[in-house]
Amino acid sequence: MPKQGATEGPENAPATGAAKVIETDALIIGAGPAGLFAVFELGMHGLSAHVLDALPQIGGQCTELYPDKPIYDIPGFPRITGAALIARLKEQAGLFDPVYHLRTRALGHETLEDGRHAVTTDTGLRFIAPVVVIAAGGGVLEPKRPPIPGLAAYEGRSVFYAVRDREQFRGRNLVIAGGGDSALDWAIELAPLARRLVLLHRRETFRAAPESVRRMREMVKAGEMDFVLGQIRGLKGGAQAGLEEGALAAVIAAHGGETFEIPAERLLLFFGLAGKMGPLADWGLKMEGHRFVVDPATFQTSCAGLYAIGDACAYPGKLNLILSGFHEAALMAHHAVSRARPEEAHTFMHSTSMALLRDRLG
Amino acid sequence: MVKITFIDPDGKKHEVEAEEGTTLMEAAIRNMVPGIDADCGGACACATCHVYVDPAWAERLPHLLQRSETEEDMLDFAFDVRENSRLSCQIKITADMDGLVVHVPQQQG
Numbered sequence: 012m013p014k015q016g017a018t019e020g021p022e023n024a025p026a027t028g029a030a031k032v033i034e035t036d037a038l039i040i041g042a043g044p045a046g047l048f049a050v051f052e053l054g055m056h057g058l059s060a061h062v063l064d065a066l067p068q069i070g071g072q073c074t075e076l077y078p079d080k081p082i083y084d085i086p087g088f089p090r091i092t093g094a095a096l097i098a099r100l101k102e103q104a105g106l107f108d109p110v111y112h113l114r115t116r117a118l119g120h121e122t123l124e125d126g127r128h129a130v131t132t133d134t135g136l137r138f139i140a141p142v143v144v145i146a147a148g149g150g151v152l153e154p155k156r157p158p159i160p161g162l163a164a165y166e167g168r169s170v171f172y173a174v175r176d177r178e179q180f181r182g183r184n185l186v187i188a189g190g191g192d193s194a195l196d197w198a199i200e201l202a203p204l205a206r207r208l209v210l211l212h213r214r215e216t217f218r219a220a221p222e223s224v225r226r227m228r229e230m231v232k233a234g235e236m237d238f239v240l241g242q243i244r245g246l247k248g249g250a251q252a253g254l255e256e257g258a259l260a261a262v263i264a265a266h267g268g269e270t271f272e273i274p275a276e277r278l279l280l281f282f283g284l285a286g287k288m289g290p291l292a293d294w295g296l297k298m299e300g301h302r303f304v305v306d307p308a309t310f311q312t313s314c315a316g317l318y319a320i321g322d323a324c325a326y327p328g329k330l331n332l333i334l335s336g337f338h339e340a341a342l343m344a345h346h347a348v349s350r351a352r353p354e355e356a357h358t359f360m361h362s363t364s365m366a367l368l369r370d371r372l373g
Numbered sequence: 374m375v376k377i378t379f380i381d382p383d384g385k386k387h388e389v390e391a392e393e394g395t396t397l398m399e400a401a402i403r404n405m406v407p408g409i410d411a412d413c414g415g416a417c418a419c420a421t422c423h424v425y426v427d428p429a430w431a432e433r434l435p436h437l438l439q440r441s442e443t444e445e446d447m448l449d450f451a452f453d454v455r456e457n458s459r460l461s462c463q464i465k466i467t468a469d470m471d472g473l474v475v476h477v478p479q480q481q482g
Contacts, residue, residue: 072412072413072419076412076413076419077413148412149412149413155450155452155481156480157452157480158452158453158478158479158480189449190449191449212449213454214445214449216445218446242452242453242454243452282449283419283420283450284419285410285412285419285421285481286410286412286421300405
């Protein structure tokens with residue numbers, strides 16, 4: 012995963028009591044391609060922006076789901092990878108000095124008496140801005156959870172979706188489920204630590220880096236870990252196994268019509284990420300499925316000053332394309348500036364005639 | 374127009390009309406069929422549009438079970454993958470699929 016090196020503000024500390032208030036022209040929720048280009052478009056109109064993203068790096072799906080996948084429909088780029096596109100968008104947005112707040116999720120919203128918006132985050136920030144742009148795509152990308160009854164009781168105790176503290180796997184029977192880079196990298200990394208490590212995957216083929224696959228097979232041959240063909244079906248543990256709640260005893264798996272148990276005290280699941288709109292869906296905005304209904308002339312939602320662009324918005328004829336997100340960012344910014352700076356006269360300008368861009372870029 | 378039926382895990386049927394040349398995922402999204410999330414919008418990059426091709430249809434049109442290498446890789450991100458598993462964004466609708474039945478899994482993720 013390429014690190015984008017986005018700045019993480021010092022205020023990005025966990026919530027401790029009173030929220031830290033940040034006033035800004037615009038708050039953008041989501042640092043995917045639409046959100047990043049919104050920084051640029053708002054900047055062209057003289058508005059500065061803070062950008063939130065739940066992930067530890069900018070780029071949204073482009074970085075998280077398909078950094079190396081070529082995209083063929085970005086105007087002017089016959090072929091560009093997700094990671095390369097984000098690097099360029101970051102450079103372009105950087106002209107207007109956005110402040111990125113990563114690992115940060117938007118929680119609550121209220122409209123203030125003066126018409127501005129207040130948005131709180133899970134990191135204890137409170138943003139106050141006349142313009143809030145929802146560029147959250149399909150929502151916060153979270154690890155996929157298998158449909159296993161009673162799973163929640165084990166999560167955070169014996170079932171994990173990431174490795175935060177490797178010590179909790181030391182001397183344990185550990186099952187790692189999945190066949191991608193995360194599953195293989197952690198299997199190789201944790202095998203020496205675990206009492207017994209079992210890699211559980213549905214087929215012989217892995218989509219991980221060939222070098223990792225080679226290393227894993229070597230370790231299996233040397234008896235340093237086991238590879239089991241199968242898919243996860245359920246969990247055994249807790250009171251039913253004579254253990255405390257959330258303690259895991261075994262993973263129930265199946266393959267080719269046969270069901271079996273693998274002893275496990277810890278389980279790591281690596282099935283990629285899926286989007287969840289989360290708290291934003293409770294802001295009382297008009298929605299169509301998981302998307303926010305907007306006026307396609309302004310990209311304003313059902314609440315004045317709250318905008319939605321990119322995959323997060325819905326309007327007749329909407330296409331979920333990155334290039335549509337760019338168009339939507341431009342129209343949004345054009346409307347948003349009149350809201351943020353009502354006292355000023357606003358004239359439409361082409362980038363070619365902007366002195367600031369000439370000065371900075373030549 | 375081609376008629377497609379999505380059956381959810383509770384057995385509830387969602388009948389939709391789809392245009393030839395579009396994908397099964399698009400037909401589901403346009404008609405808001407519950408359980409087809411399609412996070413990535415059809416780029417074969419998320420495995421949240423997983424469906425099971427009805428066995429009778431798999432027999433009738435065996436090519437409905439042919440998965441590309443990319444699709445096979447992406448199915449590693451899905452749960453309860455079976456022989457008749459497909460990502461609905463990778464099934465292009467043709468006239469001979471009129472009446473096609475697919476089943477929506479319990480959960481996409």
